Each structure stands twice: as structure tokens, then as C-alpha cells.
Amino acid sequence: xxxxxxxxxxxxxxxxxxxxxxxxxxxxxxxxxxxxxxxxxxxxxxxxxxxxxxxxxxxxxxxxxxxxxxxxxxxxxxxxxxxxxxxxxxxxxxxxxxxxxxxxxxxxxxxxxxxxxxxxxxxxxxxxxxxxxxxxxxxxxxxxxxxxxxxxxxxxxxxxxxxxxxxxxxxxxxxxxxxxxxxxxxxxxxxxxxxxxxxxxxxxxxxxxxxxxxxxxxxxxxxxxxxxxxxxxxxxxxxxxxxxxxxxxxxxxxxxxxxxxxxxxxxxxxxx
Numbered sequence: 001x002x003x004x005x006x007x008x009x010x011x012x013x014x015x016x017x018x019x020x021x022x023x024x025x026x027x028x029x030x031x032x033x034x035x036x037x038x039x040x041x042x043x044x045x046x047x048x049x050x051x052x053x054x055x056x057x058x059x060x061x062x063x064x065x066x067x068x069x070x071x072x073x074x075x076x077x078x079x080x081x082x083x084x085x086x087x088x089x090x091x092x093x094x095x096x097x098x099x100x101x102x103x104x105x106x107x108x109x110x111x112x113x114x115x116x117x118x119x120x121x122x123x124x125x126x127x128x129x130x131x132x133x134x135x136x137x138x139x140x141x142x143x144x145x146x147x148x149x150x151x152x153x154x155x156x157x158x159x160x161x162x163x164x165x166x167x168x169x170x171x172x173x174x175x176x177x178x179x180x181x182x183x184x185x186x187x188x189x190x191x192x193x194x195x196x197x198x199x200x201x202x203x204x205x206x207x208x209x210x211x212x213x214x215x216x217x218x219x220x221x222x223x224x225x226x227x228x229x230x231x232x233x234x235x236x237x238x239x240x241x242x243x244x245x246x247x248x249x250x251x252x253x254x255x256x257x258x259x260x261x262x263x264x265x266x267x268x269x270x271x272x
Contacts, residue, residue, distance in 0.1 A: 001065065002231035008120050009224035015121075016153055016217040023214040030169055030207045033200065043139055044204045045170045051144040053090045055112075055134065056081060059150035059219040060097030062119055067233075069151060069226035070099040072161040077149040080163050081109070092143070096216075120224060122216040124209075131209040138167050150215050151222035159222040166211055169204060 030045070058077045060070045077100075084091050095101050096115040104111050117126060137143040146167035153159050165171040192199050 002228055002235055005224050005228040005231055009221065009228055012120060012217070012221040012224050013153075013156075016214070016221045019210070019214050019217055023210050026203070026207045026210055027169075030204055033203070042200050042204050044135070044208065045168060047168050047170050048144050051089065053092065053143055054084055054145045054147060055092040055094060055137070055143050056084070057094045057146065057148045058096065058100050059118075059148065059215065060095065060100030060103075061219075061223045062098045062116055064099060065230060065234075066223055066227035067230040069223055070097070070103075073149055073151055074100060074103050076161045076163060080147065080149060118216055118220075120220050122213070122220060124213050127213045127216055128209050131205075131212050134167060134212075135205055135208065143167070148212070148215050150219045151226075153218040153222045153225070156225060159218075159225060164215070166208060166215075169208055 056077065058073065060073055064070065081091060081093070092112045093104070093109065094113050094115070095104055095111050096118050098116050101111070101114045101116065104114075115130075134143065134146050138146065145165060147163055147165050149161070149163050151159050152162045152164075
């Protein structure tokens with residue numbers, strides 16, 4: 001299982017790293033467009049004053065044996081749900097992964113919808129279909145904010161559970177700027193063809209879809225890292241148990257042989 005996780009990790013990490021630069025660039029581009037000073041109003045960039053309905057998407061794994069990967073995400077999701085309920089906010093809970101689905105069912109937490117098709121290799125088309133639903137609900141006013149609880153991948157030695165706000169997009173662009181450093185001090189000049197509105201209609205929804213897809217990719221690669229580490233530890237523990245059992249067996253066998261020799265010698269002495 002360690003070797004399988006290692007092989008899947010390499011493929012998942014290649015996909016996550018390949019999407020990382022594109023995701024940061026397109027999100028920062030949306031932020032640049034929002035700061036141009038032009039009349040580029042887009043409902044996906046506007047933060048609503050009253051947030052009454054929040055969708056929370058929790059990304060977990062379909063399988064276990066991956067250390068504390070699932071438990072850390074679920075603990076954070078529980079804490080976030082508790083905070084939202086304390087503010088009298090209506091919550092729509094969406095859970096991806098069989099482990100998360102079982103956890104919510106066991107704790108009797110109502111789930112709006114659950115998904116188990118996003119395994120270690122999520123597809124952009126599947127994530128895009130899910131993103132379109134959130135976009136429609138947000139634009140229609142049924143949804144005021146979308147938060148994603150998942151494990152963020154930074155490197156092989158660092159992954160951590162986090163909560164990120166993907167809708168409205170203005171909060172997402174602020175987070176990307178904080179990660180990459182301060183915002184650009186120089187105003188960027190853009191030429192829009194055919195019109196700024198038509199460009200935003202394409203770029204803004206795509207930025208959201210790409211960022212959501214990156215969350216799924218990070219969750220997938222973090223799962224494989226956790227599973228590889230857990231299986232490596234299990235292998236080392238198994239080797240230690242085998243070594244201890246072998247030592248115990250050899251001592252018991254040696255003790256039995258010694259007792260048999262003593263009995264033979266004692267019998268021979270008695271015959272003399």
C-alpha cells in the first residue's frame with residue numbers, strides 16, 4: 001500500500017503543481033481587473049453586506065488508512081459549522097468523500113448533498129459541473145457565500161486543513177495576494193476587446209472553477225502524502241513486531257531445547 005500510494009502521489013502532485021501557477025495567475029488577474037478603477041461591476045466580485053445563507057463544502061477521502069487526514073478536516077468542519085450556527089446563519093452542507101459522509105451520518109448532521117465520485121484523480125469536467133451549480137445559486141441570491149474545508153498542499157512536508165472562501169471572489173483574490181505578498185503597487189494597463197463586461201463574464205467564472213478544481217487537487221495529493229506516511233509507519237511497526245516476535249520465539253525455542261537436554265542428562269545420570 002505504501003508503494004501504491006507513492007505511485008499515486010507522484011501523479012497527483014504533478015497535476016497539483018501544474019495547476020498551481022495558472023490558478024494563482026488567473027485569480028490575481030481578477031484582482032487586478034477589480035482594482036483598475038473602471039466600471040467593471042460583477043456580482044461574483046461583490047461582497048454582500050448580509051450573509052444569511054452559506055454553503056460549506058467539505059473534502060474528505062473515500063478510503064481510510066491515511067493517518068489524521070480525514071479527522072483533521074472533519075474537526076475543522078465541525079468547528080466552522082458551530083461558528084456559523086452561533087451566528088444564526090443558514091447552512092447548506094455538502095460533503096465529498098465516503099469518510100466524511102459516514103462521519104456526518106454518524107453524528108446526525110444534515111447534509112444537503114454528498115459526492116463520492118471525486119477520488120484520487122478528480123476531473124475538471126466533474127468539478128466544473130459542481131461549480132456551475134454554486135454559481136447559479138449565488139447569482140440567483142439563494143447563496144451568499146461558499147466556503148471550502150479541505151487540506152491545502154504546500155509541499156511534501158507541509159499540508160494543513162484550512163477553510164477558504166471561494167464566493168464572493170473578492171475574498172479569494174485577497175487571500176492569493178496575502179500568500180504571494182503585497183498587491184502590485186503599479187497600476188496595470190489593460191486593453192479590453194471587445195468590451196470589459198464580456199471579458200469579465202468569461203474570466204471571473206473561470207477563475208472560480210479553476211480555484212475549486214485546485215482545492216480538489218490539493219485534497220487528493222494531501223491524501224496520498226498522508227497515506228504514504230501512514231503506510232510507511234505501519235511497515236516499520238510491522239517490521240519491529242516481527243523482530244520482537246522472532247526474538248521471543250527463538251528464546252522460547254532455546255529454553256525448550258535446554259530443558260530437553262537437562263532431562264536427557266538427568267536421565268542418564270539416574271541410570272548410572
